[in-house]
Amino acid sequence: MQAFAELYRRLDRTTSRNAKIEAMADYFEQAAPADAAWAVYFLSGERPKRLLSSTDMRRWAAEMVGIPEWMLEESYTTVGDTAETITLLLPDEGGSAQKTLSYWVEERLLPLRNEDETVQREEVTSIWRELGRWERFVWNKLTTSGLRVGVSQGLTVRGLEAYSGIDRDVLTARMMGDWSPTAEFFQNLISEDTSDADRSRPYPFLLAHPIDNDVHPQEVVGDHDRFLAEWKWDGIRSQVIHREGEVFIWSRGEELITERYPEVASSAEALPHGVVLDGEILGWKDGKVLPFGMLQKRIGRKTLPSDLMEDVPISFMAFDLLEWNGDDIREWPLRARREKLESLFDAGRHGPSIRLTTPVQGDSWDALADTRADSREHKTEGLMLKRLDKAYAVGRPKGNWWKWKIEPYTLDGVLIYAQRGSGRRSTLHTDLSFALWDDDDELVIFAKAYSGLTDDQFQDLDNWVRRHTVERFGPVRSVEPEHVFEIAFEGVRRSNRHKCGVATRFPRIKRWRRDLAPKDADRLDDLKALLPALPDHVDADE
Amino acid sequence: MDGLLTVSDDGLYCPAGDFHIDPHRPVERAIVTHAHGDHAARGSDHYLTSAEGEGVLRHRMLDGAAIQTVAYGETIDVGGVTVSLHPAGHIRGSAQVRLEHRGEVWVVTGDYKVAPDPTCTPFELVECDVFITECTFGLPIYRWPDPEEVFGKINRWWKKNREEGKTSVLFGYSLGKAQRLIAGVDASIGPIYCHGAVQKMNDVYRGDGVNLPPTTYVSDENAPEDWSEALVVAPSSAGGSRWIQRFDPVSTGFASGWMRIRGNKRRRSLDRGFVLSDHLDWPHLNDVIDGTGAQTVYVTHGNNDSFARWLQEEKGLDARELPLRSQYDD
Ligand SMILES: [Zn+2]
Numbered sequence A: 001m002q003a004f005a006e007l008y009r010r011l012d013r014t015t016s017r018n019a020k021i022e023a024m025a026d027y028f029e030q031a032a033p034a035d036a037a038w039a040v041y042f043l044s045g046e047r048p049k050r051l052l053s054s055t056d057m058r059r060w061a062a063e064m065v066g067i068p069e070w071m072l073e074e075s076y077t078t079v080g081d082t083a084e085t086i087t088l089l090l091p092d093e094g095g096s097a098q099k100t101l102s103y104w105v106e107e108r109l110l111p112l113r114n115e116d117e118t119v120q121r122e123e124v125t126s127i128w129r130e131l132g133r134w135e136r137f138v139w140n141k142l143t144t145s146g147l148r149v150g151v152s153q154g155l156t157v158r159g160l161e162a163y164s165g166i167d168r169d170v171l172t173a174r175m176m177g178d179w180s181p182t183a184e185f186f187q188n189l190i191s192e193d194t195s196d197a198d199r200s201r202p203y204p205f206l207l208a209h210p211i212d213n214d215v216h217p218q219e220v221v222g223d224h225d226r227f228l229a230e231w232k233w234d235g236i237r238s239q240v241i242h243r244e245g246e247v248f249i250w251s252r253g254e255e256l257i258t259e260r261y262p263e264v265a266s267s268a269e270a271l272p273h274g275v276v277l278d279g280e281i282l283g284w285k286d287g288k289v290l291p292f293g294m295l296q297k298r299i300g301r302k303t304l305p306s307d308l309m310e311d312v313p314i315s316f317m318a319f320d321l322l323e324w325n326g327d328d329i330r331e332w333p334l335r336a337r338r339e340k341l342e343s344l345f346d347a348g349r350h351g352p353s354i355r356l357t358t359p360v361q362g363d364s365w366d367a368l369a370d371t372r373a374d375s376r377e378h379k380t381e382g383l384m385l386k387r388l389d390k391a392y393a394v395g396r397p398k399g400n401w402w403k404w405k406i407e408p409y410t411l412d413g414v415l416i417y418a419q420r421g422s423g424r425r426s427t428l429h430t431d432l433s434f435a436l437w438d439d440d441d442e443l444v445i446f447a448k449a450y451s452g453l454t455d456d457q458f459q460d461l462d463n464w465v466r467r468h469t470v471e472r473f474g475p476v477r478s479v480e481p482e483h484v485f486e487i488a489f490e491g492v493r494r495s496n497r498h499k500c501g502v503a504t505r506f507p508r509i510k511r512w513r514r515d516l517a518p519k520d521a522d523r524l525d526d527l528k529a530l531l532p533a534l535p536d537h538v539d540a541d542e
Numbered sequence B: 001m002d003g004l005l006t007v008s009d010d011g012l013y014c015p016a017g018d019f020h021i022d023p024h025r026p027v028e029r030a031i032v033t034h035a036h037g038d039h040a041a042r043g044s045d046h047y048l049t050s051a052e053g054e055g056v057l058r059h060r061m062l063d064g065a066a067i068q069t070v071a072y073g074e075t076i077d078v079g080g081v082t083v084s085l086h087p088a089g090h091i092r093g094s095a096q097v098r099l100e101h102r103g104e105v106w107v108v109t110g111d112y113k114v115a116p117d118p119t120c121t122p123f124e125l126v127e128c129d130v131f132i133t134e135c136t137f138g139l140p141i142y143r144w145p146d147p148e149e150v151f152g153k154i155n156r157w158w159k160k161n162r163e164e165g166k167t168s169v170l171f172g173y174s175l176g177k178a179q180r181l182i183a184g185v186d187a188s189i190g191p192i193y194c195h196g197a198v199q200k201m202n203d204v205y206r207g208d209g210v211n212l213p214p215t216t217y218v219s220d221e222n223a224p225e226d227w228s229e230a231l232v233v234a235p236s237s238a239g240g241s242r243w244i245q246r247f248d249p250v251s252t253g254f255a256s257g258w259m260r261i262r263g264n265k266r267r268r269s270l271d272r273g274f275v276l277s278d279h280l281d282w283p284h285l286n287d288v289i290d291g292t293g294a295q296t297v298y299v300t301h302g303n304n305d306s307f308a309r310w311l312q313e314e315k316g317l318d319a320r321e322l323p324l325r326s327q328y329d330d
């Protein structure tokens, strides 16, 4: 624990990416695999959820040091962070924390899940006594809010790369999906053997950049004939994997969703072995796509009543092939991958619920623009434009894939602040602030929205907000960055008043993206890419 | 508030003796606890301060100000009220004001601390009936580490910066904190340079016989080839200015009680925060209040409401906020 706490201190003391990478590499160098695994877990922004309540922990601290709760809340208001408030209140003296990070998490923290409050309290106060001041702070931090020390999963991967010499793409792929922070996981993570044993593993998804509606695509992406154009389907981005007789379906949120879509899973058994498809899960009935609202009824459902399956049957719309014959073919140009994908369908090696997306034809940008204008009729969000000569890269490389959506603009943001609404909704937290990832992998607010969810959804969210408040500033609560929402807006302009440098016009919630995790949210650069090249006149009034 | 002291538009006022304590506007007779701007206003006709504080106060007041001094502990009669000044340990010359009248004793602390500080006389506890105390850090989250430990950290930070070729720029209040820092660091590590506001006060302290290591005023003529060996001491207002650019690359540190909370460091984008305060922390604040034996306590300069509530509920004292009309901005 001391080594990990020291790592936290080093990360906390610097804003330099290189210094952070170096600090992580140094830590991994000396850590036992079981501890390193937990370090990777926490550094990637994870934390064991629904374990201890921040409010309870504050109350226990107040009782332990003998101050009334109102005095603790005064202190909390001043400090603004539960972990830090508790640490500042408790006596500085403590134990020496000789034991390892994995001990403090596995033997001490995790067993508290589902214990009643008396047991939790006794154990937590004992942990506080046993740990030294700084270790106690770090332990509180990873228990209440997560580390939040300016390190993202991407940066963690760089730290691992610096330590192990394993390529970051390999590391990223190995960190996808469900994994448990165990010694074995860590050893596999940094294993030299790159023919990975785990056959369920998906590939990192290639993401697209938006094209601004006010400019001609020719100016942004060049000639149309270098691109494959497809409909931008409005579903759940997923990979379907068939390896060694087993089928796995992964969402972009890195959730294993195989069991939720049995139609697709059984169809996938018809695929040849060693195949990974990239595509979109859609509600599909009578040869037509169903609205996203219908699909939403299936999201998050693990048990499937037969009438629901009849109402909302699912299809997987495949648009890319990432693995063929067990070989990773992401390096192939799209043209070759598409050919292979088509050959698979020509040979009938797919079940009834797996479909191939049909390219949208057009011999000029104007012709494509005409087709795109019909997107709503096709129940799609616009067009995808994919460079035929490019590989399937990791992340969001500029120029490989573009999304050319019909208005309005949408981005996926992480909910980070909630405030009570006014009028009818004054009892609910309905004024919500959403954030995107900046270059330092910090979340920066880009939009506030008040509308777009149903009353039931607002009610659900309110319950969640109350139980997951991290900090309180008067009426505003900061919440754990856990939920992603798709935010629609009419336009953007530069703004000095907004910390992110961009103001959005008429932002509203389009939908709750329960299928996405915070790390899948969009980046500030995606928003900035929408700005007109030159400052417009509106800037003058800022 | 009613009794030996009341609150006037100008600040704390003693009707029996016809004088003010730390008025924020010019008055006829002002007793000044110490020379900080939120306690010593210019332009009063007549000042009374501690003998130790004369030098710094004279420097801060208008030329030719009428300043009378008394030694710590010495009593004088002001209009029938027995007045004495007692060390507050906050900065050079800082004093608590003790008033005795018709058998009742009141004490006004001004700003004070109990932690050791070689640049001024240490705090002395004075028993009283009514205690008017600052509570700048009146929350249980404020507990200070041992100053020696803090100076150890500052020294190590300075050495490390030197090794890495970075100038160490340390911010602190120019009167009091800066001199405490200069007296406390290990001057053998490298040269110490000071911002003009700090250097002026250093000279006043030295004139009083306070032992400070040599310091050089930062100017173009005095600029060394390489700043990276130096510790530069400056008021925090210099932080965002062009003045600091000459030291690049720098590592910035700030010495203050506020640095106990990480957010305060982060918000100012400082590299290091050193918890070193010239006010007292929560446990000492409580100890001092217990030690005075006062049954009535007025609090000011902090989270007044909650601290008064604490004293009422936990100690059963008649405690309330000092209803000053001015806003302290220290
Ligand atoms: Zn002061």
Ligand SMILES: [Zn+2]
Residues within 6 Å of the ligand: B036, B038, B039, B111, B301, B330
């Ligand atoms: Zn003051």
